[in-house]
Amino acid sequence: MASVFSLPEPLQRFLSKFPLHTYPPIPVTSIRPLQKPTLWIAPPRTTAVDQTSNSDILSTDVECLKWQAYIALRGLTSVAVRWDISPEGGIDGRLPCLHIPAFGGANSELLAPRSIPGWVDGQVGGGNDPFNGYSDETLKNESHAWVSLLEGVVHAALTLSEPPQPAHSQLFRTATARARTLAATLSPPPAPLTGLSSVLPSYGTNITLSSIQGQYAEAIASLSERLGTDRWFLGSENPTALDALAFAYLHSLLYSIDGTRIEVTRRVNLIAWERRVRTQVEAAFT
Numbered sequence: 001m002a003s004v005f006s007l008p009e010p011l012q013r014f015l016s017k018f019p020l021h022t023y024p025p026i027p028v029t030s031i032r033p034l035q036k037p038t039l040w041i042a043p044p045r046t047t048a049v050d051q052t053s054n055s056d057i058l059s060t061d062v063e064c065l066k067w068q069a070y071i072a073l074r075g076l077t078s079v080a081v082r083w084d085i086s087p088e089g090g091i092d093g094r095l096p097c098l099h100i101p102a103f104g105g106a107n108s109e110l111l112a113p114r115s116i117p118g119w120v121d122g123q124v125g126g127g128n129d130p131f132n133g134y135s136d137e138t139l140k141n142e143s144h145a146w147v148s149l150l151e152g153v154v155h156a157a158l159t160l161s162e163p164p165q166p167a168h169s170q171l172f173r174t175a176t177a178r179a180r181t182l183a184a185t186l187s188p189p190p191a192p193l194t195g196l197s198s199v200l201p202s203y204g205t206n207i208t209l210s211s212i213q214g215q216y217a218e219a220i221a222s223l224s225e226r227l228g229t230d231r232w233f234l235g236s237e238n239p240t241a242l243d244a245l246a247f248a249y250l251h252s253l254l255y256s257i258d259g260t261r262i263e264v265t266r267r268v269n270l271i272a273w274e275r276r277v278r279t280q281v282e283a284a285f286t
Helices: 009-015 062-073 113-124 137-161 167-171 209-227 241-253 258-265 268-284
Strands: 038-040 080-082 097-100 109-111
Touching (some): 062 113, 097 113, 137 241, 137 258, 209 268, 241 258
Antiparallel strands (some): 038 097
16 A cells, blocks of 8 residues: 655655665674683783683783683683683673573574673572572671672772873773773762862862772781681682682782782782682683
């Protein structure tokens, strides 16, 4: 049935010069067929061209390292890593991402970090423990406090200890690719750049490493005391998500500036624990 609405003839003649063509989709061909699950990470400190050497296979980005440690400590050894993809190529413009190969009738899939625990549970079993690997409900609740401590002041100290990025690299960084702001991780929140006596409205935040150094030192001391001589944090029988998180931060802090690194190096139990866990995580990605 013809439409009761029609375009004026002059407009029809004009649009006829720009016909709409529909083409079939172009099949995607991969020069590197995906053989096994692959975690996309930020590059390690020293990189190999073929990306098969594990001499330094741990990512320099603490967010990526968290998930490397999580996968390894859950017992998976069949996951590869690659670091030739920029953050803009990941979901939401961020890394890491887990690329799952096609299996059976299912297509390959790219998973964001929030979906990795569910996939790991499907591979090794689990996900039904109400205590998430801890001995009881009390320790499970305590783990939340340690996660907040690591993701808060320790994360801020690590970020402020990193060398400054070139100014031109900041101009072209997309908003979605930016790391979470430090102001959101600290408690109490930092003071604004402009004070009450300023004629300008409050703007920005004033965060320096020296302003949180005391909180950071106390956090590392508390972490060392809580670990003690246990094999895993909070006395767990097996590694938990807290252990993966703690390892990622401790390993990254050992490569930070002297003032930040020394708080970790002066605690023998943290150094020995990081070294032992590092060996296990590296071996998982061989």
